[in-house]
Amino acid sequence: MTGAQTDSTAILAAIYGAVRALQLYPAENEVVKRGLKEVRELADRILAHEGGLSVWVAGNYMFVNDLQLRLDLHDYASLAALREVLRGHGVGRMEVDPKAGDEDWQTFLGLIATDPAPGQPPLDALHSALESKGVTHITIGPPSPLFEGSEGEQSGEAARRTYTRSVKVAREMMEGLVLGKAIGARRAERAVLAVVDQVLQEPATMIGMLTLRDFDDHSYVHSVNVSILSVALGDYLGLNREQLFELGFAALFHDIGKVLIPASVLNKMGWLNDEEWRLVSQHPDFGLLMLFNVEGFADLPYRAMLAVYEHHMKPDLSGYPRVIRRRRQGLFARIIALTEAYDAAISNYSKQFLPCSPDEAIRQLREAETGAYDKVLTRAFVNMMGIFPVATLVILDTGEMGVVVAPNPNPKALSRPLVRIVATADGERVGDGPIRDLTERDPDTGQYRRTIARSSDPARYGINVADHVA
Numbered sequence: 001m002t003g004a005q006t007d008s009t010a011i012l013a014a015i016y017g018a019v020r021a022l023q024l025y026p027a028e029n030e031v032v033k034r035g036l037k038e039v040r041e042l043a044d045r046i047l048a049h050e051g052g053l054s055v056w057v058a059g060n061y062m063f064v065n066d067l068q069l070r071l072d073l074h075d076y077a078s079l080a081a082l083r084e085v086l087r088g089h090g091v092g093r094m095e096v097d098p099k100a101g102d103e104d105w106q107t108f109l110g111l112i113a114t115d116p117a118p119g120q121p122p123l124d125a126l127h128s129a130l131e132s133k134g135v136t137h138i139t140i141g142p143p144s145p146l147f148e149g150s151e152g153e154q155s156g157e158a159a160r161r162t163y164t165r166s167v168k169v170a171r172e173m174m175e176g177l178v179l180g181k182a183i184g185a186r187r188a189e190r191a192v193l194a195v196v197d198q199v200l201q202e203p204a205t206m207i208g209m210l211t212l213r214d215f216d217d218h219s220y221v222h223s224v225n226v227s228i229l230s231v232a233l234g235d236y237l238g239l240n241r242e243q244l245f246e247l248g249f250a251a252l253f254h255d256i257g258k259v260l261i262p263a264s265v266l267n268k269m270g271w272l273n274d275e276e277w278r279l280v281s282q283h284p285d286f287g288l289l290m291l292f293n294v295e296g297f298a299d300l301p302y303r304a305m306l307a308v309y310e311h312h313m314k315p316d317l318s319g320y321p322r323v324i325r326r327r328r329q330g331l332f333a334r335i336i337a338l339t340e341a342y343d344a345a346i347s348n349y350s351k352q353f354l355p356c357s358p359d360e361a362i363r364q365l366r367e368a369e370t371g372a373y374d375k376v377l378t379r380a381f382v383n384m385m386g387i388f389p390v391a392t393l394v395i396l397d398t399g400e401m402g403v404v405v406a407p408n409p410n411p412k413a414l415s416r417p418l419v420r421i422v423a424t425a426d427g428e429r430v431g432d433g434p435i436r437d438l439t440e441r442d443p444d445t446g447q448y449r450r451t452i453a454r455s456s457d458p459a460r461y462g463i464n465v466a467d468h469v470a
Contacts, residue, residue, distance in 0.1 A: 008064035008065070008069055009079070011053075012055070012069070014035070014039045015082060016078045016085070017078070018032070018035035019112060023443060024443050025443075036106055036109070039105055040102060040105055043100070046064075046065070047098045050065050052097065055086075057083050057091065057092050062083060077407065080406060080435060088116060089122045089125075090124075091143075092143025093140065095139045095140075095141075103135075123140070162195060162198045163224060163228075165191055166191045166194070169188055169191040170223045173187075173256075174219075192249045192252055195231060196231050204469055206232070207389070207390045208469030211465045219258065222347060225343040226251045226336060226340045227251040233380065234248075237377075246303050250303070250304035250336060251332075251339065253308060254308050254311050257282070257285065257286030257289075258287075259290075260290075265279060282321075284311065284320070285321055288306075288309040307336055310329050311337050311340065315329055315373070334374040337374075338365065338373050339381070341365060342362075342385075357392065357457070358391065359387060359388045359389065359392055360455075365381065365382070366378065366382060383407075383414065387414045388455060389404065393463060393465055394454070394456070395455075397452075398449075398450050399425030400421050400425050402422055402436065403422055403465045408437075408438070410439070416439045416448070417438060418437055419436050419452075420435050421434055438450050438451065438452065
């Protein structure tokens with residue numbers, strides 16, 4: 001992340017932190033004072049380097065001085081929450097000049113920390129309040145009509161196109177291998193790069209694509225899902241784009257060897273007999289050999305190929321293929337083993353088990369037997385996904401129903417994600433309702449305003465959760 005990106009993300013996170021502090025405490029409280037001090041210092045640094053400070057809200061994107069911010073999963077919660085605060089007041093743009101002082105910041109942040117007054121358009125009311133209090137060095141404006149109301153749809157459609165294209169490429173390559181066709185690497189590389197770029201730009205939206213049920217062959221969908229989850233976890237761990245490509249490629253084709261196994265075995269309901277299991281357990285060997293025959297690689301992706309071979313070995317080497325000499329299961333293989341298990345748990349890909357809810361799948365991974373998955377990676381995956389992962393349908397203790405759109409960036413608040421309200425306590429559907437931060441407390445009682453009572457099956461209510469992920 002560049003210095004400009006770091007400062008831009010930090011100033012928005014600090015602004016939201018100060019707003020939250022002002023919602024909870026009086027202005028003279030030390031928490032508020034520290035929050036305002038951090039905002040002022042970061043703003044002054046940006047103003048000194050760039051001569052100005054502007055913040056734009058454009059659909060699902062945010063810009064600071066024309067720099068589009070990448071909302072990673074770990075900072076998505078605070079930035080998305082700030083976006084909702086600004087939208088609530090009708091603000092699509094704010095400009096700060098170098099003369100803005102402590103009083104300007106405190107007044108402005110104090111005003112947006114309160115709910116808009118009824119009876120007047122919120123932006124007009126905020127304009128009037130700023131003028132009456134003499135704030136002239138922080139100015140505001142409406143959202144750009146170029147973006148408002150369309151950007152969210154565009155990002156969702158881009159994610160769907162990438163997802164659909166990846167499923168198609170996986171199907172064509174694997175079916176071609178079954179028919180003995182020569183398979184080129186170029187299309188697969190383009191599909192994987194598209195997944196990588198889409199995850200880097202819209203991680204929550206891409207993870208939300210795991211809920212799509214528009215495809216007949218679940219094995220190809222499973223491969224794409226594992227690729228998305230693996231790239232997201234790799235990005236969370238700090239891998240660079242080249243490494244993410246190799247990881248995404250290995251994940252997309254981790255089960256390519258299964259094309260040589262009879263469909264009657266792969267689709268068998270219930271447990272496999274010894275001979276069937278012996279055949280299935282050979283698919284990593286088959287997959288490694290098949291990747292050697294893919295044409296068009298500038299250089300063979302050895303690290304990806306090794307991950308295909310190793311992804312069922314397990315960290316304690318109790319899995320398969322069996323090894324003769326002691327070795328360490330590679331990082332890519334350990335990531336794929338984890339993400340594959342998660343997707344298999346939440347989908348109907350497996351014929352042996354019924355699918356479970358995303359939060360139940362997370363619980364199963366956390367409680368898995370020692371040696372099944374890498375402990376450090378499991379912890380990172382849970383921190384990335386949250387106890388209630390993106391696209392989980394939840395029922396709140398207020399009676400509202402919502403869809404999780406991002407985990408909480410605070411690892412101590414993994415059970416309190418960001419939730420988009422899709423139905424009121426009265427059962428009224430609200431479509432894409434407001435996003436609520438479940439760490440928000442009532443300032444009078446100090447109690448959380450909302451808590452997840454339980455998760456639920458979206459099909460029971462006819463809800464397509466992919467439509468509601470931000």
